[in-house]
Amino acid sequence: MNPANKIWINGKIASFKKSGLFCFNQALNYGASIYEGIRFYNTDSGPAIFRLEGHLKRFFYSASALRMKLGFNKIDLEHAIKSLIRANRLSSGYIRPLSFYSELKMGINILNSKVSTIILVWPWRETKQPKTVRIKVVKYKRLNPNSIDMKAKISGYYVNGLLGFIEAREGGFDEPLFLDHNNFIAEGAVNNIFLVKNKILYTPRAENILAGITRDTILRVSEDLGFKNVEKDIRLEFLKDVDEVFLTGTGIELEMVKEIGDFFYNKNNQWPVTDRILKYYQDIVHGRINKYKNWLTYL
Ligand code: PMP
Numbered sequence: 301m302n303p304a305n306k307i308w309i310n311g312k313i314a315s316f317k318k319s320g321l322f323c324f325n326q327a328l329n330y331g332a333s334i335y336e337g338i339r340f341y342n343t344d345s346g347p348a349i350f351r352l353e354g355h356l357k358r359f360f361y362s363a364s365a366l367r368m369k370l371g372f373n374k375i376d377l378e379h380a381i382k383s384l385i386r387a388n389r390l391s392s393g394y395i396r397p398l399s400f401y402s403e404l405k406m407g408i409n410i411l412n413s414k415v416s417t418i419i420l421v422w423p424w425r426e427t428k429q430p431k432t433v434r435i436k437v438v439k440y441k442r443l444n445p446n447s448i449d450m451k452a453k454i455s456g457y458y459v460n461g462l463l464g465f466i467e468a469r470e471g472g473f474d475e476p477l478f479l480d481h482n483n484f485i486a487e488g489a490v491n492n493i494f495l496v497k498n499k500i501l502y503t504p505r506a507e508n509i510l511a512g513i514t515r516d517t518i519l520r521v522s523e524d525l526g527f528k529n530v531e532k533d534i535r536l537e538f539l540k541d542v543d544e545v546f547l548t549g550t551g552i553e554l555e556m557v558k559e560i561g562d563f564f565y566n567k568n569n570q571w572p573v574t575d576r577i578l579k580y581y582q583d584i585v586h587g588r589i590n591k592y593k594n595w596l597t598y599l
Pocket residue numbers: 337453487488489490491492510511512513514515548549550551
């Protein structure tokens with residue numbers, strides 16, 4: 301199937317060849333693309349990428365979920381990322397690898413379609429003052445794990461997150477919180493959630509969410525600071541009893557939650573546990589904690 305010569309674009313008839321090449325593909329039309337979000341930090345021993353191996357593993361997993369033939373392996377991608385950072389002369393920032401079905405082709409048969417990959421990097425200012433956010437529990441439910449491959453980061457899924465985000469913003473909040481299909485607390489649009497109560501960190505089970513790499517980092521290191529972890533199904537009502545709530549994600553690291561609708565309100569504006577974990581996390585990503593140095597890939 302080939303497009304006709306002319307397309308209509310932003311109010312004008314134009315030639316397909318000149319203006320339409322970017323839109324006649326399965327990525328744009330059906331969300332058939334995958335991506336990663338990775339950070340690199342300026343450490344005492346130079347720039348280093350945090351948990352690159354985990355991110356590459358997830359990227360290749362996402363590609364396999366959509367049967368993408370990338371044409372390169374993890375080592376190639378690692379080299380590409382490093383050389384791109386060097387070419388941009390950046391010492392800290394954010395990395396966005398993105399693979400998408402780019403062939404001039406329509407219809408949903410993506411099997412054997414051509415894939416393109418791009419990598420973007422941009423500087424990311426390190427958080428000095430942690431952000432606090434107000435959250436709305438939105439009416440949209442997290443995608444049912446029986447309907448999608450939860451472990452893959454597929455662009456099309458993010459429409460669910462975007463709808464929740466619109467609802468939260470239009471309701472006067474910063475971020476959405478999604479419940480899962482059983483009405484247990486799930487996650488944010490692009491981040492995971494932790495609740496703190498009596499030195500215990502509670503977080504939803506991995507099955508019904510995209511269990512992020514930052515979430516995994518927190519679960520693996522929190523015992524060093526004397527905290528216990530519990531992964532379980534959590535009802536909204538449980539929020540009424542907790543001391544602190546924070547969100548996690550590669551970009552935001554840890555973000556303090558001030559309020560979750562009628563269910564949680566941090567009156568005294570203090571997050572002592574979140575603060576301690578955030579400081580420790582920042583020490584880890586900057587290579588200041590020896591036992592976690594193997595999470596860093598130096599340029
Ligand atoms: N949930 C969703 C839906 C996400 O898109 C992300 C961002 N990748 C996260 C959670 C947090 O994951 P990570 O800690 O790996 O950035």
